Amino acid sequence: MHDPLVLLAAAIIGLIFGSFFSMLSWRLPRRLLAEYHGEPVPPLWDLRTRSACPHCETTLPWYRLIPLLSWLASRGRCHACGQPISKRYPLIELATALLTVAAVWQFGLSAKGAFAVGFGWLVVLLVTVDLEHKLLLDAFTYPLLWLGLLANSLHLWVTAEAAIWGAALGYGLLWGTYWLFRLVTGREGMGYGDFKMMAAVGAWFGWQAIPGLLLLSALTGILAQLLLRLAGRGETHFAFGPYIGLAGLAWLYFGPQLERLF
Numbered sequence: 001m002h003d004p005l006v007l008l009a010a011a012i013i014g015l016i017f018g019s020f021f022s023m024l025s026w027r028l029p030r031r032l033l034a035e036y037h038g039e040p041v042p043p044l045w046d047l048r049t050r051s052a053c054p055h056c057e058t059t060l061p062w063y064r065l066i067p068l069l070s071w072l073a074s075r076g077r078c079h080a081c082g083q084p085i086s087k088r089y090p091l092i093e094l095a096t097a098l099l100t101v102a103a104v105w106q107f108g109l110s111a112k113g114a115f116a117v118g119f120g121w122l123v124v125l126l127v128t129v130d131l132e133h134k135l136l137l138d139a140f141t142y143p144l145l146w147l148g149l150l151a152n153s154l155h156l157w158v159t160a161e162a163a164i165w166g167a168a169l170g171y172g173l174l175w176g177t178y179w180l181f182r183l184v185t186g187r188e189g190m191g192y193g194d195f196k197m198m199a200a201v202g203a204w205f206g207w208q209a210i211p212g213l214l215l216l217s218a219l220t221g222i223l224a225q226l227l228l229r230l231a232g233r234g235e236t237h238f239a240f241g242p243y244i245g246l247a248g249l250a251w252l253y254f255g256p257q258l259e260r261l262f
């Protein structure tokens with residue numbers, strides 16, 4: 001679907017949801033972590049609270065909530081206290097809009113297009129929270145898994161059988177690697193969120209895609225960490241979710257081509 005008006009509508013819907021995701025991905029993990037540790041939850045972390053500046057707590061008027069444009073218009077600073085507003089907000093809005101447009105461009109206004117939009121949106125949420133907290137929330141991994149199984153109950157990407165086996169294989173292989181690594185080295189290399197996210201991606205693209213997805217996410221992860229280390233910003237314990245997300249997006253758009261490669 002390459003109709004410019006439809007793509008513009010997709011971009012606007014993407015920006016609006018992206019704005020919501022930038023709020024959700026900031027508040028939800030903080031709230032869950034506070035509840036988990038039995039600490040009080042500040043009102044600003046409640047999902048119902050109106051958006052406010054985290055520095056001076058001034059409530060934002062509606063026109064300050066217009067995605068991307070309000071950030072650009074205020075040059076990335078709070079209108080009340082002048083403190084910089086994190087680039088995460090425009091970046092999340094932009095990423096969500098781009099993935100929404102890409103899904104409509106590639107798959108059109110169809111069931112496949114709608115599911116692909118859902119895939120992109122959940123990946124944005126998962127990756128954002130994982131980058132900031134090294135945490136893949138069940139609130140996002142499970143919907144990604146259910147969506148993949150539902151999409152393939154309609155045989156949109158692979159057969160339902162391939163999807164079920166893909167989910168089990170994705171989870172099982174990482175679970176096995178985790179325990180092997182733990183028994184040999186006594187350290188934890190991954191978390192259960194990684195297994196769930198790989199299971200979800202397996203549900204989307206089937207068991208046939210699992211070796212390629214594992215290889216692609218591991219290679220991009222290692223490469224990115226090498227580059228970060230060269231830049232003096234490497235981490236010994238890095239979030240794996242972003243690389244599973246990238247591999248999943250690669251499969252969503254270039255699956256048939258990639259399957260010939262791997």
Ligand SMILES: [Zn+2]
Nearest residue numbers: 053056078081
């Ligand atoms: Zn402020």
